Amino acid sequence: MSKTDRTLPVSPGDTLEAAIETLNSSGDGIARVEGYTVFVPNALPGDRCAIEIVKAGPRWGAAKITAILSPSPNRVDAPCPVFPDCGGCRLQHLDYGQQLAFKTGAVKDALKHIGKIEWEGEIGSIAADPVYGYRNKGSFALSGRGKHLAAGFFRTGTHEVVDSTTCDTLMPPVNAIKEWLRQLMMRHNVSIYDEKTHMGFLRGIVVRHSTATGQSLVGLVTTRGIFKKKFLPELTGAAELERFGVVGILQNFNTERTNVLLGKKSKLLWGRDTMEDELDGLKFKLSLGSFFQVNPYQSVKLYSLVADWVKDESGLIVDAYSGNGGIALWLTRAGHRVLGIDEFAPAIEDAKESAELNGLSNCRFEAGTLESRLEALQQESIGTLIVDPPRKGLSKEVVDAIPQLNPKRLVYVSCNPATLARDLALLPQYAIQDIQVIDMFPQTPHIETAVLLGNT
Structure with a gap:
């Protein structure tokens, strides 16, 4: 039966x-x-x-x-006033040490049950510090209008906005900028987009901030159209701009019926369209939509881990999902020769500008996918290939191409244990040498894993 x-x-x-x-x-x-x-x-x-x-x-x-x-002996009081209604941080009620144990256990289970990989070694964990106030970017959903404007994140499993004046995982300036903008929107009765009717104007707010430079960048995501005449002078003349280190405000256009917040085009409303961040003295130029790890404290630990893994590399290092060049620039500064590839062209432009900003010339960046670059890459002698794909993992074309590219070393950075396990099972010629869970997202079930593999 x-x-x-x-x-x-x-x-x-x-x-x-x-x-x-x-x-x-x-x-x-x-x-x-x-x-x-x-x-x-x-x-x-x-x-x-x-x-x-x-x-x-x-x-x-x-x-x-x-x-x-x-109650479980590992249950703690969650500090957030909207926990567990908000879907942003689902593990606030779990002791932090047990959060790490859960994440390393999840990776081990995925390798065993999905990848059929029996890893006999220890899966290490790199704990976060701090465990709150670490996120440098907030993407806020909106609903309502006027004096009843809700701004926050979605309720678990829904698109209902849970209103909150603060989020404990965000850096304080990100919360403060969001609240300033919310008050401004309410005073001007800005029309809020309704995803059910596809009516309304303002879809969301994006705020980036750097603790290292003090700079912030703001994106107001809208449908078509322009803000009211009285709104922009108050926005761009506010004392809050200097107080919060805002260096630029952009209007981002998204007219699609989609769950993706940012659209493809933006217009500069005030200031400049990029900001600067800094990690351990390495400078980065960031646009509104370019990928950059949201936890700078853990990013330094991840980049340092990868640098240690490849410290003896004398050949070319290819960073195949380079984003704005975080890992690639870190390794270039360490003396390596690096090629960064990413399909998001604005991120590649940011990476190029960041290389110039840091006086780094031993790296190059190219827009495109790894799949589109395979023929050219086969002409290179690749010492180390770094892959940091989205949650869906590597495409079949990339998995099939890795043995042809024949790097001596493979570094796989993953945000999804299930697709990590699936992909590693398809690459039997590469043996696992080390696995580390880097806790990029404390208080959440999201898992970032770095795996070092050697060509057998």
Whole structure:
């Protein structure tokens, strides 16, 4: 008899007690009811809870906590006033040491169960410090209008904006700039975009900030059109610009029906269209949309780790998903010869300007995908290939091309343990030498992993 033919042990509306055994990849607790898996948001391993079943499917169900009967010894008080409603930080109630254990365990499980890789070595972890106030970029969703303008992040599993004046994981200036802009929007009764009707003007707010330089860059994401005449003088003449280190304000246009906030085109409203950041003395020029790690404190640790892994590299290093050149420039400063590739052309322009800003000439940057550059790269003698793909992982073309490029060393930086495990299983000629979880996103279930592999 198949699972779908069995009578389920629970039905929606049922209430029962459950012991939470572990967490899934989203940070939800997992309970077993007669062998049937039930996901329980906001529950932790070691909790004993009273729960109500809200969904019962053929393979798994979902429940909500009605009471915590016996809390886990690893449960802590979350400082955020909108936890757990806001979907931004789902592990604030878990002791930080256990957050690290959860993340290293998730990587090990993915390698074993998805990649069928039995890694006998230790999976290391590089803890975050600080664990709050680390994010240098905020992308805020909006809803309502006038005196009822909500600005924050989405409720878990929905597109309902959870209004909050602050987010504990953001750097304080990012919160302050968002609140200043919210008050300004309310005073001018700016029309807010409604994604259901595709009506309205302002879709969201993006704020970047650097603690190293004190500079901030602001993006106001809109549909077509212009701001009211009275709005812009107050925006661009505000004392807050100097107080918060704002060096530029852009209007970004996004007219698509999409969940992606930033559109492809922007117009400068005031100041300049880039800002500068700095990591350990290395300067970076950043545009509104270019990729840059949101945790500068952990970025330094990641870049230093990769630099240590390749310190004896005398050949060409190819950074195949280079973004604005973070790793590539770090390695160039260390004396290596580096080629950075990224499909987002503005990020490549930022990388080139950053190289000039730092007086680095032993690197070059090219716009395009690794797939589009394969023929040219096969003419190079690559010592180390670095890949840092999006969550979907490497394409089949890239996986197939890596053996042809034949780098001596492969460094895989991943933001998704599942696709990391899948891809490594497809590259059996590369043996794992080290695995480190770099906690870029404390208080969240997001996992950043760096893996060093050698060509066998």
